[in-house]
Amino acid sequence: MHAGLSLQQSPPFSVPARFLVSAPLFGLLAALVMLWHGPEMLSNRWTSELLAVTHFLTLGFLAMSMLGAMMQLMPVLMGMMIPRPVFFSGIIHAALFLGSASLGMAWLLHINALFMIAMASLLFSFSMFIMMAAERLLRTPSRHATRTLMLLALLSLAITAGLGLYLAMSYSDAAFPLARQLTSLHLSWGLLGWVGLLIMAVAYQVIPMFQITNPYPLMLQRWLGWLIFFALITLSLIQIWPLAILKTISHLLLAICLLIFALTTFWLLHTRRRQLPDLTLNFWRLAMVSLALTALIGLSLSVSGMKPPALLLGVLIIHGFAMTTVNGMMYKIMPFLIWLHLSSRNKTLRDNDQRASQIKVPHMRKIIPEAAGLWQFRAHLASLILLLLTALWPQWFFYPATVLFVIAQALLLFNLSSAVRFYRAKLAELASG
Amino acid sequence: MPGEILLDVSELEPPEPLTLTLEAAASLQPGQYLRMLHRREPCMLYGNLDEQHFKYLQCKGTVSAVEVFIWREQDQKAAAVVQSIVDTPI
Numbered sequence: 001m002h003a004g005l006s007l008q009q010s011p012p013f014s015v016p017a018r019f020l021v022s023a024p025l026f027g028l029l030a031a032l033v034m035l036w037h038g039p040e041m042l043s044n045r046w047t048s049e050l051l052a053v054t055h056f057l058t059l060g061f062l063a064m065s066m067l068g069a070m071m072q073l074m075p076v077l078m079g080m081m082i083p084r085p086v087f088f089s090g091i092i093h094a095a096l097f098l099g100s101a102s103l104g105m106a107w108l109l110h111i112n113a114l115f116m117i118a119m120a121s122l123l124f125s126f127s128m129f130i131m132m133a134a135e136r137l138l139r140t141p142s143r144h145a146t147r148t149l150m151l152l153a154l155l156s157l158a159i160t161a162g163l164g165l166y167l168a169m170s171y172s173d174a175a176f177p178l179a180r181q182l183t184s185l186h187l188s189w190g191l192l193g194w195v196g197l198l199i200m201a202v203a204y205q206v207i208p209m210f211q212i213t214n215p216y217p218l219m220l221q222r223w224l225g226w227l228i229f230f231a232l233i234t235l236s237l238i239q240i241w242p243l244a245i246l247k248t249i250s251h252l253l254l255a256i257c258l259l260i261f262a263l264t265t266f267w268l269l270h271t272r273r274r275q276l277p278d279l280t281l282n283f284w285r286l287a288m289v290s291l292a293l294t295a296l297i298g299l300s301l302s303v304s305g306m307k308p309p310a311l312l313l314g315v316l317i318i319h320g321f322a323m324t325t326v327n328g329m330m331y332k333i334m335p336f337l338i339w340l341h342l343s344s345r346n347k348t349l350r351d352n353d354q355r356a357s358q359i360k361v362p363h364m365r366k367i368i369p370e371a372a373g374l375w376q377f378r379a380h381l382a383s384l385i386l387l388l389l390t391a392l393w394p395q396w397f398f399y400p401a402t403v404l405f406v407i408a409q410a411l412l413l414f415n416l417s418s419a420v421r422f423y424r425a426k427l428a429e430l431a432s433g
Numbered sequence: 434m435p436g437e438i439l440l441d442v443s444e445l446e447p448p449e450p451l452t453l454t455l456e457a458a459a460s461l462q463p464g465q466y467l468r469m470l471h472r473r474e475p476c477m478l479y480g481n482l483d484e485q486h487f488k489y490l491q492c493k494g495t496v497s498a499v500e501v502f503i504w505r506e507q508d509q510k511a512a513a514v515v516q517s518i519v520d521t522p523i
C-alpha cells in the first residue's frame with residue numbers, strides 16, 4: 001500500500017543530508033590525523049594536534065550533524081517553516097565546513113592566516129544559524145520543553161563560540177594573551193550546554209517516538225535543562241567572583257543532573273513497550289552508560305577535590321556520549337528522510353494521475369541494512385573502549401584504538417552515503433519511469 | 434458502534450502510525466469515523482489530513498494517552514456522532 005503523504009514543512013532532502021554526510025567525513029579526518037601523528041600528540045592537554053582533533057570532532061562531526069538534525073527536526077517536530085531552506089542551509093553548511101576544516105588545519109600546519117579564515121567562517125556560520133533558528137523558535141506556538149531547551153542550547157552555542165573565538169585570537173596573533181582560565185568555561189558551555197541540552201531536547205521527543213517508551217516525567221522535562229543552564233551560569237560568574245564552594249556546588253549540580261538524565265533514559269528504554277531489537281537502541285544505551293560514567297567520575301572528583309583525568313573525561317563525553325548519540329540518531333533520521341521524500345514523490349505522481357510510474361517505497365528499516373549498521377556499532381564500541389584505555393595507557397592502546405576509530409568512521413560514512421546513493425537511484429528510476 | 438473504525442497505533446514505530454492512519458482514513462465509508470489511539474501527539478498527521486479534506490479532533494484518551502477522531506469533511510453524520518461522543522462526560 002502507498003500512503004498518501006505530503007512533505008508538510010519538511011525541507012528538501014539536500015538540506016539535512018549535506019550536514020549528516022559531512023559529519024563522518026570529519027570523524028574520519030580526526031581519526032586519520034591521530035593515526036598519522038601517533039601517541040606523542042597526547043603528551044599533554046594542549047598539543048596542537050589534540051586541539052585539532054578535538055575540534056574536527058566537536059565542530060566537524062558534532063556541530064555539523066546537530067545543525068543538520070535541527071534543520072530537519074524543527075519543522076517536523078514543531079511545525080516551523082525555515083525560510084529559503086536550500087539557500088540558508090547551503091551557506092551555513094559551507095561556512096561551517098570551511099571553518100571546521102581550517103581551524104583544525106591551522107593547528108596542524110601552524111598557519112596563522114588559517115585561524116583568521118576559520119574564525120571568520122565559524123562566526124558567520126554560527127551567527128546565521130543561531131539567529132535564524134532562535135527567531136523561528138521564539139515564534140512557534142509550541143510550548144513543549146523541547147522548544148525551551150533548544151533555545152537554551154542555542155544560547156550556549158553562542159557563548160561557546162564567543163569564548164572559542166576569543167581564545168583563538170591568541171593563536172592567530174601572538175601579541176594577544178591566551179586567557180587559559182576561560183578554556184574550561186568554553187568546553188563546559190560547549191559540551192554540557194550546547195551538546196548536552198540539545199541532546200536532551202531531542203531525546204524528550206525521539207525516545208518516546210522511535211523507541212516506543214513512556215514519555216519522560218514532566219517535572220524532569222521542565223526543570224532539568226534549566227538546572228544545567230543555571231549551574232553553567234554560576235560557573236561563569238565564578239570567573240568574576242571566585243568562591244570555591246560555589247564551584248563545588250555547580251559541579252555537583254551538573255553531575256547530578258546528567259546522572260538523572262542518563263538513568264531516566266536508561267529506565268525508559270528498559271521498560272519500553274515493544275521489546276524489539278533495534279540498532280539505535282544500542283547507541284542510546286551506550287551513550288547513557290558513558291554519560292552516567294562521566295557524571296559519576298565528575299561527582300567523585302568534586303567530592304574528593306582530585307584533579308580530573310582530562311583525556312578520560314573528554315573521550316567519555318565527546319566520543320562516548322555525544323558522538324554515540326548522534327551516530328545512533330543518524331540511523332533513524334537518514335532512513336526516515338529517504339522514506340518520507342520517496343513517499344511524497346509518489347503522492348505527487350498520484351495526484352497528477354500518473355499512478356503507473358509510482359515506485360515501491362522500501363520499509364524504513366531496509367534502507368540502511370541492519371547488519372551494516374550493527375558492524376559499524378561494534379567498531380564504534382570497540383574504538384570507545386580502546387580510546388578509554390588509551391587515555392590511561394597511551395603507549396599500549398593508541399594504535400589499536402585509532403585504527404578502530406578510523407574503521408568506525410569509515411563505515412558510518414559508507415552507510416550514510418550508500419543510503420544517499422540508494423535515494424538518488426530511486427529518484428532516477430522515477431524520472432525514467 | 435457500527436460507524437466506528439478503531440485503530441490502535443500506540444505501540445507502532447514511526448512512520449507506521451502516520452501511514453496506517455492515513456490509509457484507514459482513506460477507506461472510511463459514509464457515516465464512518467476513525468478512532469485512533471496513540472501514545473503521543475501525532476507527528477505530521479494533521480497537515481496531511483487537512484490537505485486530504487478530513488476533519489479531526491484530538492482528546493485525552495482513556496486507554497492510550499491520546500485519541501484522535503477523524504472523519505470526512507462533508508460527512509455530517511459522522512461529525513455528529515463524534516461530537517456526541519466527545520460531549521459525553523466519561
Ligand code: HEM
Nearest residue numbers: 045046054058122160161164165167168180183187190191
Ligand atoms: C567558534 C567555534 C570554536 C572556536 C573558535 C574554538 C576555539 C578553541 C580554542 C582556541 C581552544 C584552545 C584553548 C586553549 O588553548 O586553552 C579550544 C579548546 C577547546 N574547545 Fe573549542 N572552539 C570552538 C567551538 C567549540 C565547541 C562547539 C566545542 C564543544 C562542543 C569545543 C570544545 C573544546 C574543548 C573540549 C577544548 C579543550 C581542549 C582541551 O582542554 O584540551 N569548542 N577551543
